[in-house]
Amino acid sequence: MSWRRPLGCALATDASIPGTEWLDPFLMDVELCRCQFEFLPAQQGATQHSSQRQSHGPRGKAFRLQLPLCKNEVYFLPLGTFYHLVPSTLFPEPAERTLIPKACRKGQFSCHFPVGLIKAMQGPRPVVLSGPSGAGKSTLLKKLLKDYENIFGFSVSHTTRQPRPGEVNGKDYHFVTREDMLKDVNAGEFIEHAEFSGNMYGTSKAAVQAVQAQNQICVLDVDMQGVKNIKKTDLNPIYISIQPPSLEVLEKRLRERQTETEESLQKRLKAARVDLELSKEPGLFNLIIINDNLEVAYLKLKEILAEEIKKAQGPKKS
Numbered sequence: 070m071s072w073r074r075p076l077g078c079a080l081a082t083d084a085s086i087p088g089t090e091w092l093d094p095f096l097m098d099v100e101l102c103r104c105q106f107e108f109l110p111a112q113q114g115a116t117q118h119s120s121q122r123q124s125h126g127p128r129g130k131a132f133r134l135q136l137p138l139c140k141n142e143v144y145f146l147p148l149g150t151f152y153h154l155v156p157s158t159l160f161p162e163p164a165e166r167t168l169i170p171k172a173c174r175k176g177q178f179s180c181h182f183p184v185g186l187i188k189a190m191q192g193p194r195p196v197v198l199s200g201p202s203g204a205g206k207s208t209l210l211k212k213l214l215k216d217y218e219n220i221f222g223f224s225v226s227h228t229t230r231q232p233r234p235g236e237v238n239g240k241d242y243h244f245v246t247r248e249d250m251l252k253d254v255n256a257g258e259f260i261e262h263a264e265f266s267g268n269m270y271g272t273s274k275a276a277v278q279a280v281q282a283q284n285q286i287c288v289l290d291v292d293m294q295g296v297k298n299i300k301k302t303d304l305n306p307i308y309i310s311i312q313p314p315s316l317e318v319l320e321k322r323l324r325e326r327q328t329e330t331e332e333s334l335q336k337r338l339k340a341a342r343v344d345l346e347l348s349k350e351p352g353l354f355n356l357i358i359i360n361d362n363l364e365v366a367y368l369k370l371k372e373i374l375a376e377e378i379k380k381a382q383g384p385k386k387s
C-alpha cells in the first residue's frame with residue numbers, strides 16, 4: 070500500500086452506547102481530551118470531496134465524522150482488531166476507507182482522543198491578513214500564492230465596490246450589488262461582513278469551505294472589523310497585521326497605486342489611523358509585520374507560516 074500508517078490511536082467510547090463495544094479502549098496511558106462528535110452522512114457535509122460521494126460497498130456510503138475541534142474530516146480505519154481514527158488528509162485511496170458500523174452512525178458519542186492526534190487532525194490553520202489599505206497585503210499574498218500554489222488558497226470575499234482594472238470577478242472578489250449581498254448576509258451565508266469606506270465586504274462560508282475542501286491553507290484578507298468578528302468564530306486562524314512604515318509612506322503608496330479617487334483615498338487614510346491604533350491591542354495579532362522592504366516582509370511572513378506549510382505539505386508518501 071502506498072500510504073503511511075497514521076498516528077496510532079483507537080477509540081474509547083461510552084460503554085453505555087450500544088454498538089460501540091468493538092472500539093478498543095486501550096487508551097490507558099495517553100494524554101486524553103474529551104469531546105462530542107456526531108456521524109454525518111457524507112451527502113450532508115458541506116465539504117465533500119467527490120470521492121466521498123461514491124458508494125463504498127454493500128453497506129452504503131462512506132461516512133465522515135465531523136469533530137467540532139477539527140477542520141478536517143476523519144475516518145475510521147481498521148487496523149487489525151483496532152479501529153483507528155485518522156484525518157482524511159492522511160487517507161489512502163477512497164476504496165480503502167472503511168465504513169462505520171451502522172449502529173454508530175446516529176447520535177452523539179462521547180469519545181476520548183489523544184491530544185496529539187487532535188492537533189494532527191486539525192490540519193493547518195487558516196491565515197488572516199489584515200492591516201491598513203495600501204500596506205501591502207495583496208502584494209504579499211500574491212507572492213505567497215504564487216510560490217506555494219497548492220498550499221495556500223485565497224478566500225475570495227464578496228464586495229459591493231466596483232472592480233478595478235485587472236481585477237477578475239470570482240478571483241479577486243465576488244463583485245455583487247448591495248441588495249444581493251444583504252440578501253445573502255441575511256440568509257446566514259457569511260462568516261463575517263463589514264462596511265469599509267462606503268462599501269460592503271464579507272467572507273462567505275462557501276469561500277472558506279472551497280479552500281478547505283482542497284486541503285489548502287485558507288488565507289483571508291480582511292479589515293479590522295473582520296478580525297474582530299472572526300475572533301468570535303471557531304475558525305482559529307493565525308492573525309497577521311501588515312503595516313506600513315509610516316502614514317506618509319502609506320499615502321504615497323496609495324497615490325502611486327492609482328486606484329483611488331481623492332475621496333476614497335482620504336477615507337482609507339482615516340481608516341488606517343484607526344486601524345494602526347486598534348492593532349496595538351495586546352494579543353489581537355500573532356504577528357505585526359512592518360512592510361518597509363518587501364523581501365524582508367515576505368521572509369517574515371513565510372517564517373511565521375513555516376509550521377502550517379509543513380503541515381499542509383503532509384507526510385511524505387512511502
Ligand SMILES: Nc1nc2c(ncn2[C@@H]2O[C@H](COP(=O)(O)OP(=O)(O)O)[C@@H](O)[C@H]2O)c(=O)[nH]1
Pocket residue numbers: 199200201202203207226227230261262263265270271272290291292293294295296
Ligand atoms: N471584513 C472584511 N474586510 C475585507 C474583506 N475583503 C476585503 N476586506 C478589506 O477591505 C478593505 C478594502 O479592500 P479593497 O477595496 O480591496 O482595497 P485595498 O485593500 O486597498 O486593496 C481592506 O482593508 C481589506 O482587507 C472581507 O471579506 N471582510
Ligand SMILES: Nc1ncnc2c1ncn2[C@@H]1O[C@H](COP(=O)(O)OP(=O)(O)O)[C@@H](O)[C@H]1O
Pocket residue numbers: 200201202203204205206207208209322323325326360361362363364
Ligand atoms: N514594500 C513595499 N515597498 C514599496 N511599495 C510597496 C511595498 N509593498 C507594496 N507596495 C505597493 O504599495 C501599493 C499597495 O500595496 P497593496 O498590496 O495593494 O496593499 P493592500 O492590499 O494592503 O491594500 C501597491 O502599489 C504595491 O505595489
